[in-house]
Amino acid sequence: MKLSTDVKLPTISMSGFETPMSEEENAIQHSVHLFAKNVLRPIGRELDKMTAEQVIAPGSPLYTAYFEAAKLGIDSDLLTQMPPDMAVRVESLIGEEMGWGDGGLAISIGAAGFPLEMAKAVGNQELIDLCTGKIGCWMITHPDKGSDVTVYDVKKDWVPGVQGNKGNMFARVGEDEIVINGQCSAWVSNGAVAQVALAYLSADYGDGFFDSDGRPYGAAVIIPLDLPGVSRGKPLDKIGQRALPQGEIYFDNVKVPKRFAVALKENYYGNHTSAWSYAGTLMSQVWTGVARAAFEMALAYCHERKQGGQMLIEHQLTRYRIGEMMRRVELCRGVARRSLAYARQTPQGHAYATASAKVTVTQEAMKVVDEAFQLFGGNGTSRDYPIEKLFRDARAALIEDGENYVLTMRLGRLVQDLYADGWTQN
Ligand SMILES: Cc1cc2nc3c(=O)[nH]c(=O)nc-3n(C[C@H](O)[C@H](O)[C@H](O)COP(=O)(O)OP(=O)(O)OC[C@H]3O[C@@H](n4cnc5c(N)ncnc54)[C@H](O)[C@@H]3O)c2cc1C
Known part of the structure; x- marks a missing residue:
């Protein structure tokens, strides 16, 4: 047992109740956070107000987001140089910060590198050259x-x-x-x-x-x-x-x-399950970040808005709701990271296993965003406040990368097959 001498505030990081991080991990988290705050979030909000045609037109801020993301120099080559557990945590921290900045842009930047990652995975230099910078x-x-x-x-x-x-x-x-x-x-x-x-x-x-x-x-x-x-x-x-x-x-x-x-x-279906699993791990980190963004916005609002003669945060009911949101963000992160570790480190993964984490994370993220929206009261429904955008963004994630009911049904199929194979029967 580890004994404390006093009851003090616990150690906390941007990503919640983390175990101690190395200097390198801290530095990466902070640099991606700054990118998410100064580039992704403002550009995401700007693009949100534009038409679909304007978003893709030459000169759109979308291309600035890609350009600035490339300058960060954070890619899979960096992760391969790290010990496996550190690589998982760093990949998770990066995905979460990107999602915290903007869910849609985080997915766009992730998808932008997908063909290159596949080219690297199959070790084909011609395809690596073809996909680099595209x-x-x-x-x-x-x-x-x-x-x-x-x-x-x-x-x-x-x-x-x-x-x-x-x-x-x-x-x-x-x-x-x-x-x-x-x-x-x-x-x-x-x-x-x-x-x-x-x-x-x-x-x-x-x-x-x-x-x-x-x-x-x-x-x-x-x-x-x-x-x-x-x-x-x-x-x-x-x-x-x-x-x-x-x-x-x-x-x-x-x-x-x-x-x-x-x-x-x-080897088509084997490659298919690997690619889908790769996509699912990104989804889980990104929507953890979106849940955290909604939680932080709600927390700040509870310190600005007075009702019942005092700040919202002073009401017991509101504190409960904030506690509930914090708990769910931690749940998202825990599930997202465990699923990432499983996908990267286990000798034999499966896309249905990764997808089950995506279901949990996106459903919990939706609950957090919904509760944050409710905490904003009428202001939440106004385009002047950012929470309505997160609400719209998170809703699509329940369908993106596989519709959640179908994914849960497939998990049931996997469980049935594992049972038939002897799992849990001893
Ligand atoms: C934001 C976003 C990003 C996306 N990005 C990509 C991408 O990068 N690449 C890509 O290829 N696709 C992408 N997609 C597509 C996504 O993978 C599909 O939308 C998703 O798999 C569901 O397919 P669908 O939309 O055709 O719905 P459908 O499969 O038609 O499902 C409609 C409804 O029927 C139900 N249903 C379906 N099958 C069954 C069944 N067997 N039994 C019972 N009920 C069933 C579902 O639960 C659902 O409610 C994206 C989607 C979104 C929303």
Whole structure:
């Protein structure tokens, strides 16, 4: 037992009840915090008030956010030089600070680097060079294939005798070339501005689109988006994360060298689950940061607003509500970080496991943002106060990167399979 001599205020950091941080960890957290405060937050608010077309127009502050983020010099190469536990904490601190600054921009900056991260993971220098310095996107959903991208086992999770969903984007894989037709969904983050895509699509290797179980074959390909045959739809207009530019991309006989594939027939679904798991870990850190931002705004407001003859914070009911919010932010952080550690360090992860953390974090974040909104009273509903933006941003996160009911259903499937494999039965 560790004994104290007195009851003093506990040690606390920007990210709550942390165990002691090294000088390097502190320095990284503070520099990302300053970036989030001075760049992401003001730019996010500015973009929120603009039309979807203005957000992506040349000269938009969106590009300043990308430019300044690149200058920070904080990327996966830095993390690989750290001991594993430190790398997890630093990755978590970075994601949280970015989300604290602006949820939509944090996702946009994360998605921008996704093709590059995949190129590094497969160790393909040509693709690393192709993706470096470019705005990327992750293209996995199609207009008719949303939650269905999370189906891995058509024998268990599909209608018997019916072939799986092959979506709206197709690859014909030849000897040296992949020919792509169709389109991705309007929801693809950065779809409206991306220069390179990490795309997951149904594939025909010469024997049709389905295996004998009815599961679609797939190909994961890095596609330069300046190739002939690529065109864009209108940028998506939506209620939240308006700083995140989304939109459809169309493909008309787009020819990509086969060596740009990062996974083909045999390892497609393994690569798919790894990529999705990678995205899910970012989501959890970012929405922890958004929850914290809402909590901090509510805490400050309780020290400014007087009702019942005293500041809101002096009322027992309000203190309870603040305590409840703080507890939920800590819960988000704990779950987000544990899931990140699991994804990065366990020998065999699974996207459904990572996605379950994303569900917990986004639901808890939504509760915190909702309660903060309520604490602002009528002011919360006004565009003059920042809380309404967080409310809109957080709402979209319950659907982003997989709709939360579906993800929880898939976790149930995973639990069922683990039980059948013997887990908990001793
Ligand atoms: C902010 C944001 C960012 C995004 N970024 C990207 C991105 O970068 N790349 C990308 O490819 N996509 C992206 N998406 C798309 C996102 O992954 C999908 O919106 C999500 O997976 C849900 O698919 P859907 O919208 O087609 O809804 P649907 O799958 O049509 O779901 C509609 C409803 O049906 C229910 N439902 C679906 N399937 C079942 C089932 N089997 N059983 C019972 N109920 C079911 C769901 O619970 C849901 O309530 C993004 C979305 C958002 C909102």
